[in-house]
Amino acid sequence: MLVVRDVAEEAEAQVLAQGDDVHEPAAEEVVTEHVLDTCSALARRVEGLENDKVAQQLEIVKLNARLRRLKKVRTSQRVESLDAMENVFNQGRIIVDMDQDEWIELVVD
Template structure:
């Protein structure tokens, strides 16, 4: 018989991972600025300032335009309200006038009928 030597597994807790400390790059002293770098930085800085100034002026212009447009909107709304009020009064006057004209037509047609009927009466005598 072949008997295999079986070694029972032992449970060992896993060991915590060892902390990995990132290595920092070696210290480098700041380089003295080269004259070309200083000139390039100065030009870049001036370009940034010019852009900032231009954007600031654009924002101010847009704010002014917005205020102007808001004022115009308020004025137009007031004008619309006034015109709607006038239109309402005018339309009510027109309705009243139409009623008067209609009633006059009714009276006129009654008169015409009366005249026509009276003509028959006179002719029939």
């Protein structure tokens, strides 16, 4: 049995198939470019977040140091005030200083 082939139809099919191949690399280039743009944007965003993280860590360290200094000053002031109140001479001097202040008025009950 002999089969008659239509050469024209096969040629058109090959041309259409080749035309599809031409569009595929262009589409792949667009997709590749889009992926690269997205990747670079995400890399910049990650870099920014890392910089923010470092800045926040530095601020936390500075605030902790400041808190320690304030606690130390507060503790030393409390010790000094206790020492001052325990000394009877200082109590008398503190009362005299309060008497000299115009805005403090002592009331005897």
